[in-house]
Amino acid sequence: MTALSRIEATLARIAERNPELNAFTTVTAGRARVKAVALDASRAAGRAPLPLEGMPFAVKNLIDVEGLPTLAGSLINRSRPPATRDAILVRRLEAAGAILVGTLNMGEYAYDFTGENVHDGPSRNPHDTTRMTGGSSGGSGSAVGGDLVPLALGSDTNGSIRVPSSFCGIFGLKPTFGRLSRAGSFPFVASFDHLGPFARNVGDLAAAYDAMQGPDEDDPFCAGHPVEPVSGDLPTGVTGLRVATLGGYFRQGATDQALAAADAVASALGASRQVELPEAARARAAAYVITATESAALHLDRLRTRPADFDPAVRDRLIAGALIPAPLVVRAQKFRRRYRDAVLRLFQDVDLLLAPCTPCAAPLLGQTELDLGGEKVPLRPNIGIYTQPISFIGLPVVAVPLMLAGATLPIGVQIIAPPWREDLALRAAWWLEKDGAVRAV
Amino acid sequence: MTEDLDTIIEAGCALLRIPVDPAWLPAIRQNLDVTLRLAATVDAFPLPDETDPAPVFRA
Numbered sequence: 001m002t003a004l005s006r007i008e009a010t011l012a013r014i015a016e017r018n019p020e021l022n023a024f025t026t027v028t029a030g031r032a033r034v035k036a037v038a039l040d041a042s043r044a045a046g047r048a049p050l051p052l053e054g055m056p057f058a059v060k061n062l063i064d065v066e067g068l069p070t071l072a073g074s075l076i077n078r079s080r081p082p083a084t085r086d087a088i089l090v091r092r093l094e095a096a097g098a099i100l101v102g103t104l105n106m107g108e109y110a111y112d113f114t115g116e117n118v119h120d121g122p123s124r125n126p127h128d129t130t131r132m133t134g135g136s137s138g139g140s141g142s143a144v145g146g147d148l149v150p151l152a153l154g155s156d157t158n159g160s161i162r163v164p165s166s167f168c169g170i171f172g173l174k175p176t177f178g179r180l181s182r183a184g185s186f187p188f189v190a191s192f193d194h195l196g197p198f199a200r201n202v203g204d205l206a207a208a209y210d211a212m213q214g215p216d217e218d219d220p221f222c223a224g225h226p227v228e229p230v231s232g233d234l235p236t237g238v239t240g241l242r243v244a245t246l247g248g249y250f251r252q253g254a255t256d257q258a259l260a261a262a263d264a265v266a267s268a269l270g271a272s273r274q275v276e277l278p279e280a281a282r283a284r285a286a287a288y289v290i291t292a293t294e295s296a297a298l299h300l301d302r303l304r305t306r307p308a309d310f311d312p313a314v315r316d317r318l319i320a321g322a323l324i325p326a327p328l329v330v331r332a333q334k335f336r337r338r339y340r341d342a343v344l345r346l347f348q349d350v351d352l353l354l355a356p357c358t359p360c361a362a363p364l365l366g367q368t369e370l371d372l373g374g375e376k377v378p379l380r381p382n383i384g385i386y387t388q389p390i391s392f393i394g395l396p397v398v399a400v401p402l403m404l405a406g407a408t409l410p411i412g413v414q415i416i417a418p419p420w421r422e423d424l425a426l427r428a429a430w431w432l433e434k435d436g437a438v439r440a441v
Numbered sequence: 442m443t444e445d446l447d448t449i450i451e452a453g454c455a456l457l458r459i460p461v462d463p464a465w466l467p468a469i470r471q472n473l474d475v476t477l478r479l480a481a482t483v484d485a486f487p488l489p490d491e492t493d494p495a496p497v498f499r500a
Contacts, residue, residue, distance in 0.1 A: 056470070079496035191496065197474035200445075262444070281487070282483060282486060285497045286480035287477075288476065288479045289479055292472075300459075304460070307461075307462075308462075312465070312468065313467075313468075315465070316465055316468035316472055319461065319469050320476055321472075321476065322453065322457055323450065323453040323454070323457075324476055328480040328483065329483055330482055330494060331481045331483055331486075331488060332480070333495050334488050334493070334495070335488065337492060337493055337494060337495040338486075338488070340495060381475070393495075
């Protein structure tokens with residue numbers, strides 16, 4: 001199959017299904033065709049195949065694409081000048097042979113767990129279009145879950161890769177904080193923002209991750225860690241890996257389905273231990289405070305000049321965040337160091353931790369409350385209760401999808417590794433997929 | 442408590458020069474209440490003076 005024929009098939013699929021899914025905000029058909037023709041020509045001239053040869057991909061619309069204003073799910077950003085070049089992760093994926101086909105819907109300014117957007121409309125769950133995709137990388141979840149593209153990029157600050165992975169039944173990778181460059185993306189919370197891939201299988205997820213790794217002087221938060229390719233190590237297996245399920249906080253407020261999914265993955269990995277993260281609830285609280293205040297600082301000028309152009313749900317949270325006294329934020333960052341040290345001590349005795357991605361499967365679009373253990377709680381902030389304490393300290397996570405027997409919707413499980421050990425989480429995910437315990441839905 | 446939060450909103454937004462439509466107040470108040478409650482749980486964690494913040498700056 002030529003790259004061009006693959007791209008044409010992809011564009012046809014997008015044209016057919018995107019009106020229903022609303023995953024894409026821009027389709028870059030012309031650019032994709034030019035790239036595909038060039039790839040086919042160089043292959044015909046004898047070039048060796050590239051790792052992602054001809055693979056179509058799309059990116060959350062907070063990631064710069066040359067010639068497009070970087071929307072970040074907003075109305076306000078439509079007046080930004082077009083990006084003058086692609087974000088580095090786009091350039092690296094294309095250097096590996098992948099072909100960009102468009103940009104994807106998202107929750108406004110990434111301050112969202114639902115995938116709903118008041119300006120562009122909600123992205124819809126491909127397994128039940130009356131349900132949400134989860135967010136904020138909602139379009140990414142819908143595009144890959146709906147098989148419009150095999151690969152997408154999103155961002156994850158408090159759960160925005162892991163939540164759509166769970167609701168849409170696909171694999172997602174939130175790498176270690178600082179592993180992948182954020183240069184050329186619109187920010188949300190500098191302390192927590194990560195970029196990462198979604199895919200329909202672990203092999204593609206790992207291949208995309210490998211292609212995107214590497215230092216980048218344009219991102220001061222990029223750690224400059226050496227490239228550590230994982231794709232070749234995936235079949236290493238899980239023998240000897242010490243795996244435990246997170247208990248306590250991570251078992252509270254979950255539906256039976258969420259717990260059953262975590263237990264199924266634990267059973268498949270032969271994990272019988274349960275451990276507790278000390279102070280997980282307080283970690284979630286601290287993540288919430290830092291998110292509220294850093295995002296308010298980022299948007300302060302826009303709140304002053306264009307408050308009515310925000311999604312009201314985002315605006316009112318930002319205004320509240322602007323009013324939190326500074327000492328409380330400093331204390332949250334100090335607590336973060338203590339929590340990080342305590343969790344890393346836990347990893348001396350365990351290699352991988354397991355937890356649900358979300359407390360439930362995909363809620364209905366427009367739903368405002370969740371029933372957690374018999375208690376009705378606001379939906380938006382509580383979708384991320386299991387993801388926030390993990391991204392708070394930048395641990396790498398692979399979200400793996402399950403369709404439990406008798407279920408009508410997928411749900412995801414977090415495989416959590418120590419810092420810089422994405423390889424362990426990806427090996428476990430690969431093994432689970434081969435075993436049939438997890439699969440893209 | 443509502444009056445306290447509204448006082449904070451009015452004074453804080455004036456200080457930060459954020460214009461606020463009175464119709465937005467209930468939602469801002471509710472968000473502020475939640476965030477302050479969560480901040481209080483973090484504030485209650487004992488922190489020795491020697492505790493460094495998580496972010497580290499390098500010159």
